[in-house]
Amino acid sequence: MAQVDQAQATLALQGLEGFDESQATDGELRLYKGARDPDSLLAHVGHRSFRPGQREAVEAALAGRDALIVMPTGGGKSLCYQLPGLASSKLTVVVSPLIALMADQCRRLAGDGHPVVMIASGMGEERNRDALARVRDGRARIVYCSPERFASTAFLDALAAREVDLMAIDEAHCVSEWGHDFRPDYLRLPRAIERLGRPAVIACTATATQVVAAEIAARLGLRDPLIVRSGFDRPNISFDIVNFEGKGSKARKLALLDHGLRERENTPAIVYCGTRRDTEAVADALRSSGALAVAYHAGMQPDERASAQHRFMSGDAQVIVATNAFGMGIDKANVRSVWHWAIPTSVEAYYQEAGRAGRDGEPARAVLLAGRSDLGRLVRFNQQRAVAPEAIGSYLDELRVLADGDGSLVIDNPRDDADRIRLAIAERAGACAVEPAPGGRLLVRVGDQLDPRRAAAACRVAKDRGWRAYRAVETFSFSGVCRRRNLLDHFGDSRAGQPLGRCCDVCDPDTGLPDPDTLRVAARRSAPVTSTPPAELSSADAELFEALKVWRLGAAAGKPAYTVAHNRTLEAIAASRPTELGALGRIHGIGPAFLDRHGNEVLALVAGHGRPPGQVPNCDTPRG
Incomplete structure (x- = not known):
């Protein structure tokens, strides 16, 4: 990266408001153009590359x-x-x-x-x-x-x-x-x-x-x-699939899920279910075993959903069991595991939901509990989505009956997939126009006629999309191919970085998950499980790491702790033990704003946690 003058970049950015190039001196113009240089901008916000x-x-x-x-x-x-x-x-x-x-x-x-x-x-x-x-x-x-x-x-x-x-x-x-x-x-x-x-x-x-x-x-x-x-790879997430067949598969699923959550007790987790019924049942079962779990689905009242979301985001509940109604708009960076109770409707939906794990960049896992019986549900789902051109005509007739004299009406955003697909097909066929309306509703303007050929073509597109999605998610769930490679191939990404931990159950069968047949759902221990410091830190450095995490909670002042500094940054501080601001600023994740606001506090904290005589830092610890 080109060397830039931090003070110059800051000064230039502060003076941009109302800047007129035609009235500027040569020096002012150089300063202005320097501020629009990507490297200068990057340095200004505290990033190195x-x-x-x-x-x-x-x-x-x-x-x-x-x-x-x-x-x-x-x-x-x-x-x-x-x-x-x-x-x-x-x-x-x-x-x-x-x-x-x-x-x-x-x-x-x-x-x-x-x-x-x-x-x-x-x-x-x-x-x-x-x-x-x-x-x-x-x-x-x-x-x-x-x-x-x-x-x-x-x-x-x-x-x-x-x-x-x-x-x-x-x-x-x-x-x-x-x-x-x-x-x-x-x-x-x-x-x-x-x-x-x-x-x-x-x-x-x-x-x-x-x-x-x-x-x-x-x-x-x-x-x-x-x-x-730039690629779709999430190298900090390990992807595991456990297949379940035969009688008692739900009980074995629940036992494995309960065990996996128990092993990571006190860390946030999301469990996605395909139906509201399963959402309620799984949440009830986890609560019965002592888990701090809440349910979330579109059938709940708005205040109930808001309460469940707040409990999960605040840490009052460690597990949220949800349909796909949960997730969009949620930014909880420290979710350590995402579980799928059943096969989702598409690889895109799976990856979007699994990707809610490990947003802080720390190791996380995504586990899919897959059964062949799930495929029957997906087949029925696609059959419901398959719409004949005649059905589109009938659907438009229903809308015309409800419409005003000008052929327009306001409807709820269809929650049922069949209705959503019918409306999308009708619009693609040119038989109606769809616009947003207040309150998340839709304004539909129905045309006079439906072109049979355009309707048939739109129906074929919808059907083909549905079955392509089915085949892709079936292949992903039951093939013996590397899970990460399968996902990246689906999105047309030929690149894959080195996983930060385990890759998947195909590349490394040692998932850490036991045979479900040996498990049963048991009551949780009442004593909380404390987090363990990174294995590469010495005992003294690990003690400093924990002290830094406690300090971070206070500095966050009620905001998410990662907004102050990520765990990796705190680990690097604990391992390198900087003694002056310049050394602290060279650690990855530390920018000018952090130094101004917290630099002296952190240095004082480091100075108060000295290493025992003769102990040296671990040279393998990354320092940015």
């Missing part, structure tokens, strides 16, 4: 070019739009359904003195009004917002009053009506892009095959986008 794909994405945004970024969870997508946003005197709009993630990013940027605001449901009208005022009068250069805000004309007008330089759309796969995470509010975004003067657009997603990526680009109207695919 770009991850794969980040530099290309940042350069595209700085040049005003659209980009579609496909990066794994934890791959650094946010940096791709944050750096260009910090380098611009104009407005950057970031759209995401991940409220907790947006709040975390805003706290970090605002804490470093950057002009950023967040506008989202649940923040309160007064806070949202204040944030919008800061956007209007130019005090904010980056605004984070949830997609439903674009239903408000006043909100859109406030953004349009500023010159918008960049619009970043996170979780961009939500615009796909065929996808498992479709969100109607995303349908507003193409019009919003045009209303804001057609700025450069960065669309980001972690799980998109080439087909889905093409649909994202088409739906959002991306123009000649740079495609950045």
Whole structure:
């Protein structure tokens, strides 16, 4: 990386607001252009090097070019739009359904003195009004917002009053009506892009095959986008599949699940179930054995779901048992294991859900409890999704009966997959137009006629997609191929990094999971299990590591602990024991903001935990 002057980069960024190149001196112009250099920007936020794909994405945004970024969870997508946003005197709009993630990013940027605001449901009208005022009068250069805000004309007008330089759309796969995470509010975004003067657009997603990526680009109207695919690999996750057959398979599944959760007691875990009934049953069984488990599914009342989510996010509950209704918008970085009670509907859905483990970069595991009986459920699911052209005509007739005189009506966003597929097919066939409506509902404008040939073609596409997804997830669940390699091949990724731990049960059969036939669900011990320090640290360094974790809890002040420093950073501090700020700043994960805010505290803590005489640090400990 090119050497940059940290003070110069900081000064340049602070002076960007209202910068006019035509009125600048040569020195000011050099300073301004230096601040738009990717390496200068990177140094300003405390990073030493770009991850794969980040530099290309940042350069595209700085040049005003659209980009579609496909990066794994934890791959650094946010940096791709944050750096260009910090380098611009104009407005950057970031759209995401991940409220907790947006709040975390805003706290970090605002804490470093950057002009950023967040506008989202649940923040309160007064806070949202204040944030919008800061956007209007130019005090904010980056605004984070949830997609439903674009239903408000006043909100859109406030953004349009500023010159918008960049619009970043996170979780961009939500615009796909065929996808498992479709969100109607995303349908507003193409019009919003045009209303804001057609700025450069960065669309980001972690799980998109080439087909889905093409649909994202088409739906959002991306123009000649740079495609950045940095890979899908999550090397810190080990992938295990345990097959269950015959009588008593549910009891054996439960015994294995209970054992696996017990081994990692006091660490967060998610258990995904295919049905609401299984969700309730598994949660009840785990609670009966003493687990701090809660259930979460779409059939619960909103306040019940909110309570379950809060208990899990706060640590009051260690396990959440959920349908796929749980996950989008959840950013709990220290989930150590994700379990699937049954085979999911697609490899994409599986990888999205499994990827919620280990977002902090620490080792984690994903375990799929698969049975051939699950395939029968998936076959029935696909049969229900298979729609004949005649059924589309009948569906449209039903809508016409309910529609107003102009052929329009507002409906709930279909939760039933069959209805969702019928509506998507009808739109693809040109027989209706679908737009978002307030409250997460849909405005449907029904046309006069249905073209039989277009309807038949759309039905074939839907059927083919469903059965391709079935064959892919069946192959993944029962083949003897490396699980990681199978997943990467599915997404067209030929690259695979070295796993940080175990790869999968195929490459390393020693899963640490016992034979389910030898297990039974037992009551948990009442005594809590304490976390163990990393094995490579000496006893004295491990003691310092634990002291640093205790200090981190206080420094976090109620926020997630990883927002202060990750475990790996604390391990490196404990192993290298820096004695001055320069040495502390050379540790990976430590940036200028950390040094300013916490540097002296950490050095004092290190100084108070001396090593016994003659003991030397472990030279294998990474120091960044």
